[in-house]
Amino acid sequence: MHKLTLESIAELAGVSRSTVSRVVNNQAGVSETVRDRVMAVIEHTGYQPNSVARSLATQRTGMIGLVIPRQMQTLFVDPYFPRLIQGISAASNQQGSTLALFLLHNEDEENRIYPQLLNRGTLDGVLFITNSTEDPFVQRLLNSGMPFVTIGRDCEETPTNFVDVDNVEGAVTAVSHLVRLGYERIATITGPLASLAAQNRLDGYRQALVSRGHSLDANLIMEGDFTEAGGYYAMQQLLAHEPEAVFVASDAMALGAMRAVREVGWTVPDDMAVVSFDDLPQAALSDPPLTTIRQPIKRLGMLAVETLLDVIANGVMPTRRILLPTELVIRSSCGADSFV
Amino acid sequence: MHKLTLESIAELAGVSRSTVSRVVNNQAGVSETVRDRVMAVIEHTGYQPNSVARSLATQRTGMIGLVIPRQMQTLFVDPYFPRLIQGISAASNQQGSTLALFLLHNEDEENRIYPQLLNRGTLDGVLFITNSTEDPFVQRLLNSGMPFVTIGRDCEETPTNFVDVDNVEGAVTAVSHLVRLGYERIATITGPLASLAAQNRLDGYRQALVSRGHSLDANLIMEGDFTEAGGYYAMQQLLAHEPEAVFVASDAMALGAMRAVREVGWTVPDDMAVVSFDDLPQAALSDPPLTTIRQPIKRLGMLAVETLLDVIANGVMPTRRILLPTELVIRSSCGADSFV
DNA sequence: GTGAAAGCGCTAACAG
């Protein structure tokens, strides 16, 4: 089997290279008969255009990069990453793009790989996962003119395209639910406040309380780190201040928090109502099952790709800033049952 | 800033395109002075060669594809995938390759994407994750002449390059440990036997018992599905046959199995010793902590990449068939403590 | 040591 090129197909079909090119790219201006003849040859030979050559000619590769800097490697501990990447991959398959993955493990790799991503003409665009509002790579992306969309970064100052879950709204929903159920002393265990998601959820907590006429008590706010152990420890601190209910900024922390509650002989939700955030698979299986805010992670990944392709095709303006709504999933940890 | 090409650098440095190319590619046959001069211009302008053009000329893209067919989407439920992909990514960064990710979600996508992977000249090689001995894609890879390495597939008939954890040896180690501790009635909960890893671990269980002069009892072999619930259910069946110890083919199933043991009022390891497989983070945190076989997953990913690059550079012969050793991690679920 | 020239396989004006 000889190497198949446009040229050889053209020869076999008795037409010129351009005609074959037109047929392959489904362009108008080819007669039915010729088109059919060429198609037949293509089918028969199993010809596939060389995408590298095409990229060189069109200055487009059809490839998008997913960049995950080293701070974000924490993604890998929970099921966030797998679901996100499934969404991203599904959308990029569907749109005919190919996905290049760049996990940066250390600063050296970042220094070596970032310039390559930006200058070598390999990528049509970049998806960048971050939750810091001041990652230096964003500035470099901006300077390079490379189309990009960030996932999980909403920054007021430099208007960049981003998609994220609406963490503020989710937290407001969670806390409002507790208020509605009649709890008075509502505490929160936050994520690490260096993370934007953690900040946003804390903001939501505050907004919900204030808008419902509750006062804020600094003793009822405890910083965690999104891990089970962190939630456990934070709850131990919190217990001294006797909250009736707590909004925990992640399911993993909620599991730890409930462990701490159990250990002092209290029960959830009777002595302490819990609402958390994420809706991991474990959330439904815990004892008691968690009332939590479900994040549409896979959807978020798909939307990120669609937004990026839109930016690539239609330019950066206007800036796309997309927040995805969350959903309150009511189970028993909040004590809603007793009110029904 | 004008577009930077070899041509423009050549002009700035007052030399020809070929000379710049030689400098960029670190080839011999350029005088010190000229080389330095060219280097200076490159540094100063920040020139990066266009990799698409280079690929077209060299017929190499420096890109490897990681293909995950739909059966393997189960990878995403446990921490296997994140760790594997971290290893793959680390090695491919280190070797200067770029990694393209193909998650195939359904048959349509497989049909559409497989031909593209094989013919379009985009990929230098493919890493294929599977645990079926008869995936049709392997045959297509073979026919296409595309260099590839399989992860998790050891098939005697068609000799293909693969890397995997040595599941047989791991299981032998686990079961031998139980035998050594003096247990007589040793059961096993297997993975789904459609999976090669599950088969291998069952083989190891049998080998260990037979080689130690124990007899095999079909009542002590129960098929699970690698999930917590599956392990729970399998153990419930097993309890009727009163085993003293059990080798469970995954940590997740072991957690379920221990739950079933607890529910009938038995304790681990006094009434039932448990050894499992994987060494997930949870294995150390369970009650009691699991004695288990640790798999070097990240290492496996790195090795897969190195093997693939070796195949790409040096041809498919001889066939590389690499099995990575596992490690027995002794904690308390096997009752070893009481013997120390 | 250095440069000229011929591709790599495709797209995209521009003619006819």
Place this chain on the structure above:
DNA sequence: CTGTTAGCGCTTTCAC
């Protein structure tokens, strides 16, 4: 409607 002709940016003989 179809073919001719330049490129896309780089590598790689082959002369000098």
